Amino acid sequence: MRNFAAILPCVALCACASVPRSSRLTTQDFTLLAADVAAALNQAPAIRERDAASPRWTIAMNKAENLSNDLIPSREQWALVTSVRDHADLVRLGREKNFALIIPAERLREGLASGSLEPGTAADRAPTHELAATILSVSRSAITSRADVYVCEFRLTEIGSGELLWSQTFDIKRAAHGLSFD
Amino acid sequence: MRPRMNHLRSVIVRLAACAALGTLPACASPRIDPRIAAAADAGRFGVAGDALGASLHDNPGDREYLLSRVQLMLAVLAEGQPQAAEETANDVYALLRRQGLNADRTVRSVVFHEGVRIWKGEPFEQALAYSYIGMQKAMLGEWDNARAAAQSSLFLLRDFSRATGKQNPTTLDIARRAAEADRADAGEGDRLLDHGYVAEQTDFALGYLLTAIASKALGREDEASDNLTAAARANPRLEPLVEQMRQRPFNTVLFVDYGRGPAKIASGPDGAVAEFLPRTRSDDRGLTVRVEGAEPCTVPVAQDVNSMARSHRWRNLEEVRALKSTLGDLLLVGGVAVAANSRGDNRDTQMAVGAGMALLGALLKAGSTADTRHAELLPQRTYVVPLWLEPEDEHQIEVQVEGSESRVTLASLRGPAFPDTMQLRYVRIPAQPDRAPWRSGELRYANPRTDERVPGDETPYIFGGRCVRLPDAETVRRYHDAGRLTNLTGVELENLYRAEGITLTVEDQRGAFARHVLDGGTSLVAPLAGTTGYSRLFCGEHPPYKPRSDELRRAIAEERALAGAADRP
Numbered sequence: 001m002r003n004f005a006a007i008l009p010c011v012a013l014c015a016c017a018s019v020p021r022s023s024r025l026t027t028q029d030f031t032l033l034a035a036d037v038a039a040a041l042n043q044a045p046a047i048r049e050r051d052a053a054s055p056r057w058t059i060a061m062n063k064a065e066n067l068s069n070d071l072i073p074s075r076e077q078w079a080l081v082t083s084v085r086d087h088a089d090l091v092r093l094g095r096e097k098n099f100a101l102i103i104p105a106e107r108l109r110e111g112l113a114s115g116s117l118e119p120g121t122a123a124d125r126a127p128t129h130e131l132a133a134t135i136l137s138v139s140r141s142a143i144t145s146r147a148d149v150y151v152c153e154f155r156l157t158e159i160g161s162g163e164l165l166w167s168q169t170f171d172i173k174r175a176a177h178g179l180s181f182d
Numbered sequence: 183m184r185p186r187m188n189h190l191r192s193v194i195v196r197l198a199a200c201a202a203l204g205t206l207p208a209c210a211s212p213r214i215d216p217r218i219a220a221a222a223d224a225g226r227f228g229v230a231g232d233a234l235g236a237s238l239h240d241n242p243g244d245r246e247y248l249l250s251r252v253q254l255m256l257a258v259l260a261e262g263q264p265q266a267a268e269e270t271a272n273d274v275y276a277l278l279r280r281q282g283l284n285a286d287r288t289v290r291s292v293v294f295h296e297g298v299r300i301w302k303g304e305p306f307e308q309a310l311a312y313s314y315i316g317m318q319k320a321m322l323g324e325w326d327n328a329r330a331a332a333q334s335s336l337f338l339l340r341d342f343s344r345a346t347g348k349q350n351p352t353t354l355d356i357a358r359r360a361a362e363a364d365r366a367d368a369g370e371g372d373r374l375l376d377h378g379y380v381a382e383q384t385d386f387a388l389g390y391l392l393t394a395i396a397s398k399a400l401g402r403e404d405e406a407s408d409n410l411t412a413a414a415r416a417n418p419r420l421e422p423l424v425e426q427m428r429q430r431p432f433n434t435v436l437f438v439d440y441g442r443g444p445a446k447i448a449s450g451p452d453g454a455v456a457e458f459l460p461r462t463r464s465d466d467r468g469l470t471v472r473v474e475g476a477e478p479c480t481v482p483v484a485q486d487v488n489s490m491a492r493s494h495r496w497r498n499l500e501e502v503r504a505l506k507s508t509l510g511d512l513l514l515v516g517g518v519a520v521a522a523n524s525r526g527d528n529r530d531t532q533m534a535v536g537a538g539m540a541l542l543g544a545l546l547k548a549g550s551t552a553d554t555r556h557a558e559l560l561p562q563r564t565y566v567v568p569l570w571l572e573p574e575d576e577h578q579i580e581v582q583v584e585g586s587e588s589r590v591t592l593a594s595l596r597g598p599a600f601p602d603t604m605q606l607r608y609v610r611i612p613a614q615p616d617r618a619p620w621r622s623g624e625l626r627y628a629n630p631r632t633d634e635r636v637p638g639d640e641t642p643y644i645f646g647g648r649c650v651r652l653p654d655a656e657t658v659r660r661y662h663d664a665g666r667l668t669n670l671t672g673v674e675l676e677n678l679y680r681a682e683g684i685t686l687t688v689e690d691q692r693g694a695f696a697r698h699v700l701d702g703g704t705s706l707v708a709p710l711a712g713t714t715g716y717s718r719l720f721c722g723e724h725p726p727y728k729p730r731s732d733e734l735r736r737a738i739a740e741e742r743a744l745a746g747a748a749d750r751p
Contacts, residue, residue: 021280066326069333071315073272074324143376146281178282181305181498
């Protein structure tokens with residue numbers, strides 16, 4: 001009977017366990033990352049020295065390039081772009097510093113090709129700058145655990161001159177437990 | 183004696199407790215519907231995909247959740263529809279990347295039956311699933327995700343050769359060695375399984391090749407070169423192919439699957455040992471590739487799935503643990519029984535032993551059967567074919583396994599539209615070539631993937647013609663120019679499709695796969711050119727369309743009346 005009694009707590013414990021089982025990035029990570037990017041851009045010298053009277057910047061932001069060890073579905077790559085572009089702090093900053101983030105060329109091409117965007121949409125978008133994002137990662141795994149450090153690099157480049165105006169990396173650490181094969 | 187008796191009682195109590203909890207599972211492992219298997223064998227992957235999609239398990243806690251999605255992904259990719267496989271592939275990846283999926287099921291599953299576990303597949307099935315996810319991403323041009331998925335397939339493998347003293351130990355060899363270690367010292371068996379292996383680099387040549395191609399597509403030449411080297415090291419027969427990929431430019435890669443993957447069966451005493459048996463024999467026959475206007479070439483087998491399934495390095499240790507447990511308990515019961523009989527001075531003990539043996543024997547017999555669920559739609563082998571195709575021309579490409587009738591002619595494939603870009607096509611050669619009369623590659627239906635005209639394409643298929651293009655402005659103009667459907671606008675034609683319940687995009691299908699109208703289905707979404715699905719749908723003959731709605735019946739009647747009036751002098 002003692003043995004039987006010993007089984008139940010184990011089963012219950014396992015059933016209730018809430019240890020992280022995946023070290024992948026989540027959409028919640030992208031939301032938090034967008035806030036960090038907005039705050040960092042606010043502090044970037046190239047932006048800080050601007051004001052509402054500065055020449056207008058039109059910044060195109062393409063889909064984040066995924067060079068991590070993990071699949072990041074296309075819709076999540078776009079979600080990161082959208083989270084950054086639509087972040088309230090960045091929208092406000094755009095008004096104060098006279099810049100606008102515009103529809104990415106890839107999305108425009110897709111929209112025109114699929115018919116979801118009317119022909120002629122954003123015909124005169126003419127971006128002056130590009131905000132690019134690349135996600136890299138380093139992974140460590142053991143028998144029953146795995147840890148990933150994701151490094152998200154953002155770069156603001158002036159298209160005409162190719163000058164890199166700002167770049168910063170943001171780290172996200174994730175760990176998971178449990179047999180990987182199981 | 184006392185510790186052994188205590189252990190026996192413990193086993194009996196454990197078994198009784200689990201039996202009382204109703205956890206004794208059924209022995210039968212579900213199999214894919216034979217009609218689905220037959221459709222896949224004949225190359226009718228759309229039919230197979232449709233049926234698999236309809237029987238998809240929706241609860242992530244379901245034991246077949248992942249397995250059902252892997253099968254669906256394979257069928258939809260073979261049909262040439264990577265976009266319709268997107269959600270499924272993402273789900274499969276999420277589950278494969280989730281660790282400890284069965285962590286809360288270990289107690290009962292290890293003691294009794296693997297079948298209560300959520301299927302996650304053997305490591306070789308996982309590696310292959312990752313590579314198919316990579317192919318799906320590459321077919322969509324998402325080379326960054328293709329690279330990530332391909333890299334995920336290159337996990338370290340566990341080698342027990344040294345621990346067992348055998349060159350190629352079987353599951354049974356490893357389990358026996360662990361059970362012996364347990365007898366010598368309790369817990370030693372688990373330690374051997376957890377730490378007694380040598381972690382080795384994978385020999386998954388297909389994963390290295392896909393990573394190399396994805397890296398090259400991303401402009402990461404050094405990484406591509408390293409992975410090509412690793413592919414040749416894993417499979418030395420790939421050396422000439424790897425050299426060709428280093429020396430000659432290519433902008434198109436075909437991943438060609440052939441044959442039926444191995445079947446997992448229960449063997450040994452009471453079917454406690456799972457074994458993979460070949461369904462298509464392994465051999466060295468290459469794949470001959472004929473592109474119009476070019477010399478034929480032959481590529482070697484890149485990956486043999488039979489040999490992966492045979493190797494203990496590609497197998498799951500959970501099965502070994504279950505087997506070890508069974509072997510250990512049998513040894514224990516036998517030992518106690520002998521001891522009890524030899525003393526004969528304690529009737530209660532003998533009765534307890536007898537009851538325990540009866541219960542244990544019955545339960546082991548009922549529950550020790552190996553879990554034989556497996557990804558039945560996997561191929562026996564994969565070939566990798568690098569090609570250079572000009573974007574201006576549509577190419578007809580024949581792929582044929584050397585010395586066999588197994589071949590497919592791929593139609594309407596162009597080179598990538600943009601310079602310095604790469605494209606990938608997944609091609610599945612049907613297992614039963616005699617049932618595939620569409621192999622000629624001659625186009626019979628106009629479709630959105632090509633500008634080629636075919637006789638009868640001035641009328642939509644649903645009106646009795648041979649056009650299955652989307653009802654866009656250009657297509658409708660083509661109908662009107664031929665004097666057809668002149669009383670219908672593009673929007674009205676689109677509404678007729680909708681009245682028929684026919685979807686025009688994958689989004690209309692909520693991201694899921696749906697069978698094409700030519701196949702008796704409800705979708706107008708076309709497979710990619712250069713895939714088996716494309717050839718079968720658009721180069722094969724299909725029965726005439728049967729209208730479902732009154733709207734279409736009326737429109738057909740009006741069209742006939744107009745045509746009749748036009749024909750009258």
